[in-house]
Amino acid sequence: MFVYLGVYFIINGVEAEMEINQKIKVVTIISELRMGGAEVLVKEYALLIDESKIDYIVIVDGTRIGSPIEKQLDEANKKVIYLYRNPFFRYSLIKRIIRKTTHRILLYTTLKKIKPDIIHVNLGSYGFWGCNRTADKYARKNRLRIFDTVHNEPIVHLDSPKRGYLLKHKNVRFIALHEEMKREIEEIFSVRNTTVIRNGIDIQRFMSLSKSKEEMRRALGIPEDSFVIGNIGRMVMQKNHHFLIEIFQELLEMKPNAYLLLVGEGDLEDEIRNHLCKLNLEKKATIISNRHDIPEILNAMDVFVFPSQFEGLGIVLIEAQAVGVKCVVSDRIPKEAFVTNKIWELSLDAPLIDWCNAILDSSSANNLCLDNRLEDYDIRKIVKDLEALYLENS
Numbered sequence: 001m002f003v004y005l006g007v008y009f010i011i012n013g014v015e016a017e018m019e020i021n022q023k024i025k026v027v028t029i030i031s032e033l034r035m036g037g038a039e040v041l042v043k044e045y046a047l048l049i050d051e052s053k054i055d056y057i058v059i060v061d062g063t064r065i066g067s068p069i070e071k072q073l074d075e076a077n078k079k080v081i082y083l084y085r086n087p088f089f090r091y092s093l094i095k096r097i098i099r100k101t102t103h104r105i106l107l108y109t110t111l112k113k114i115k116p117d118i119i120h121v122n123l124g125s126y127g128f129w130g131c132n133r134t135a136d137k138y139a140r141k142n143r144l145r146i147f148d149t150v151h152n153e154p155i156v157h158l159d160s161p162k163r164g165y166l167l168k169h170k171n172v173r174f175i176a177l178h179e180e181m182k183r184e185i186e187e188i189f190s191v192r193n194t195t196v197i198r199n200g201i202d203i204q205r206f207m208s209l210s211k212s213k214e215e216m217r218r219a220l221g222i223p224e225d226s227f228v229i230g231n232i233g234r235m236v237m238q239k240n241h242h243f244l245i246e247i248f249q250e251l252l253e254m255k256p257n258a259y260l261l262l263v264g265e266g267d268l269e270d271e272i273r274n275h276l277c278k279l280n281l282e283k284k285a286t287i288i289s290n291r292h293d294i295p296e297i298l299n300a301m302d303v304f305v306f307p308s309q310f311e312g313l314g315i316v317l318i319e320a321q322a323v324g325v326k327c328v329v330s331d332r333i334p335k336e337a338f339v340t341n342k343i344w345e346l347s348l349d350a351p352l353i354d355w356c357n358a359i360l361d362s363s364s365a366n367n368l369c370l371d372n373r374l375e376d377y378d379i380r381k382i383v384k385d386l387e388a389l390y391l392e393n394s
Helices: 002-017 037-048 068-075 096-114 131-141 160-168 179-189 203-207 213-220 241-254 269-278 294-299 315-323 352-360 379-391
Strands: 024-030 054-060 079-082 118-122 145-149 172-176 227-232 258-263 285-288 303-306 326-330 343-346
Touching: 024 037, 024 096, 024 379, 037 054, 037 068, 037 118, 037 315, 037 379, 054 096, 054 379, 068 079, 096 131, 118 131, 131 145, 172 179, 203 294, 203 315, 213 294, 227 241, 227 294, 241 258, 241 269, 241 352, 258 294, 269 285, 294 315, 303 315, 303 352, 315 326, 326 352, 343 352
Parallel strands: 024 054, 024 118, 054 079, 118 145, 145 172, 227 258, 227 303, 258 285, 303 326, 326 343
Antiparallel strands: none
């Protein structure tokens, strides 16, 4: 009974939000709208897509979390549906099987009510309550096109169980972030129709700052004479925050006025805070989250340090280069993200002292990127590529 009661609430909400028209109707599905690369990308698509041709609807595979992205979409009156709007479905005491069944019913019935022409899934959530499997089932039944943007390394994004499923149901068309990712996807899945559409940023926003470096540091409570190294990213294993803290501890021996600025949230946030406390570094570091002023925060840094263990692209690295901040990164970052000469690359196996020396290197440039390719990541151009994909054979 509870399952069908939840469906009733959701569907009535959807019916009130949807309008009938003759435009191409695209539903994009994402797990949450936190401040992450994929989430920001979906937000930009929703804000910039040509509404005279495409009716763009975002389905969030969860509930509201109060993020700046949600606020921006609300203020722009964009169509966003949160599957768990009824508080009953948020409680962890509900048995897993009921939640799983409920989730699939909610998503499938929501899609049935919207009647999309295209489904676009993000972040590879085939494993999350069967979200994308449910979307795929609906797409196959109704002979719809379904796209899946791979936001991480293919082998990470698509593990063995998902690989078997997708090989069986080849109606899913992948979108890769760069040519090397496309090659890997097509090798793993034996497909030949992968499309490359880069993650993009609003380049002008990152070049037109509302606050100076000094103003932003004062606003964040960072001491005036600090040498600030920073990182922006989800606090998960992939982003390698614990290694960054080790680098920072070593850096303080060489640069006593060093200061660490971390922007993000995630499952490891408590661990990261505890790590700083154990090393007595909590007064030399600031952790913040849910910010909309990322360009100004990047500009407050002297060096952006990005020691990720793996990345699909690393869009925040593009953002840092657009601001003009020096970037010291791991050798696990795709070279596609090296779009200016602001990149210093090191192995994760390199000694901490090598990382510190790279951070303190005062040279003005390096030769990892000879051409400035920032314009390739202009979100307005990229949205046009997405529109063309959606309208293809429509």
